[in-house]
Amino acid sequence: MEKENLMCLLRIKGTEVSLVLEQSVLSWTFNKRRAYRKKSLTVAIPVNEIVTVRLGDGKQQTKGVAPSTQFTVYHVSRKSSSKRWSLQMVTFTAPDAQVAHSWVQAIQKKMFETGHTRPRKLLVFINPYGGRGKASRIYYSEISFLFQLAGIETDVIETTRANHARDYILEADLQTYDGVVCVGGDGMFSELLHGLVKRTQSDSGVCEDKENAMLTPCSLRIGIIPAGSTDCVCFATVGINDPVTSALHIIIGDTQPMDVCASYNDGQLMKYSVSLIGYGFFGDVLRESENLRWVGPIRYDLAGIKMVFSNQSYRGTVEYLEAYESNSSPRDNTRCRTGCLVCSESSERLREAAEECQDCQSDTWKKVTGSFLAINITGMSSACPKSQDGLSPTAHLADGTADLILVQESSTMQFLRHLNRHTNRKDQVTWG
Known part of the structure; x- marks a missing residue:
């Protein structure tokens, strides 16, 4: 396409516009000013x-x-005050078919030269039973056509049992895929996370059961189409649990690195987690809610009420290694967002810290002994629709640290006040 064709006069619904394609922006100006507008x-x-x-x-x-003289641009539309994205389209009419074709080629070329690498083929897992049981409907009525529109090839698998997705990833040939997508909730995401991490370590010859092992990063990305009960991981990373918004993030190649936390017992790997690891109250709620799956998402509320009034505490000792010269604090007022400077600069800093930590002595660990209602470790804010700031609002997604939240033994009323603060206060820690 000739350089002069990157700026020319076209029409939108009969109105003349000047269309300009720059390095990273496509813009158009309506040349005919309205009476109520001072500027174009x-x-x-x-x-x-x-x-x-x-x-x-x-x-x-x-x-x-004739269609050949027109071309349509489909793009993300968002309001500055909202994290919700939608799809919009605008159709331009060119002087002739050759100009229209040239503009299509030029825009397509810029799309794949600008920003992140876009996926071309995805492996999609749908959990038809999770959350409200609407995952299949959400995917086929709201998401599938978006992937088709963007030219993304998909292989879709509806899971039929627990760990179906994890087991498939461990055995399947994944070479042709640019990423995997889960249509479900946090449980489905956890399956994909465990499958990809385990598969990557197995292919790399890394033993997961060694606590100090340097794990090999996964090359495949995980996308989340929220269709679960809480959608905590999606809400904390995207800022909203809207399926179309998440699909558009996936389509344009948005990426967000995340810290992964591993828990061990007697030298054996138990679980990986990117959100919350809870001992005490939250662990009890999850265990109790498994017996109430038949009632749907409300099971968490019912289990939570029961556990609050049981007021069960646990005696023990917590040992932790305090973050060294961290660029963030659980008590500051920052929020981790896409492009966060703390997270973007964390890779080199964490590599150096890991080398220094090999010489750490046991006396650098701190201990807290007591009776606890809850012991929580969160690698992200753990925000969700019911707690939009989360358990730890200032936690970063990829700074190599986790926030430790210890809730000591207290009365039922004090604990209720603490839980209520997750829904209405910026500082979730001090009861005050």
């Missing part, structure tokens, strides 16, 4: 937020103008 209206779209561009007017049948 300009609309700008980041190139990395364009989903696709196609010849035609976006309809199966066109009338009047």
Whole structure:
């Protein structure tokens, strides 16, 4: 395409516009000013937020103008005050078919030169039984056509049992995929996480049961289409549990690194986690809720009420290694968002810290002994729709640290006040 074709006069619904394609922005200006406008209206779209561009007017049948002289840009639309994304389209009419075709080629080229690498083929797992049982409907009615529109090839598997997705990932040939997607809740995400981490370590010859082993990072990315009961991981990373928003993030190649925490017992790996590891109250709630799956998402409320009034505490000693020269604090007022400076610069710092920690002596560990209602470790805010700031609002997603929250033995009323603060206060720690 000639350079002059990157700026030319086109039409939108009969109105003349000046369309400009720059390095990272596609913009158009309405040349005809309205009486109530002092200036011409300009609309700008980041190139990395364009989903696709196609010849035609976006309809199966066109009338009047030949489709070959039109092209349609599908792009992300979002309001500054909301984290919810939607798909919008705008159709341009060119002077002739050659100009329209040239613009389509130029925009497509910029799309794949700008921003993150976009997925071309995805392995999708749907949990038809999790959450509210709406995962299949959500995927096929809201998400599938978005992937098709973006030209993403998908292989879809509906799980039929627990750990179906994990076991499939451990055995399948994953070479042709750019990522895996779970349509479900936090449980389905956990399956994919365990499957990918275990598969990667197995292929790399790394023993997971060695606590000090340097694990090999996974090359495949995990995408989440929220369809579960709490959708904590999705909410804490994207900021909202909206299926279309998550699908659009996946399509344009958005990525977010995350810390993974491993728990061990007697030299054996128990679980990986990216959100909350809870002993005491939250562990009891999860265990009790398993007996109430038949009632749906409300099972967590019912189990929580029962555990609150049981007021069960546990005697023990907690040992922890305090983060060394961390750039963040559980008590500051920062929020981890996409492009967070603390997380983006963490890789080199964590590598150096790991080398230094090999010489750490046992006396650098701190101990707390007592009776605890809850012992929680969270590697993220653990936000969800019911607690939109989460258990630890300032926790970072990828800074190599976790926040330790100890809730000591207290009265039922004090503990209720503590839990209530998760829904209405910025500082979740001090009862006050």
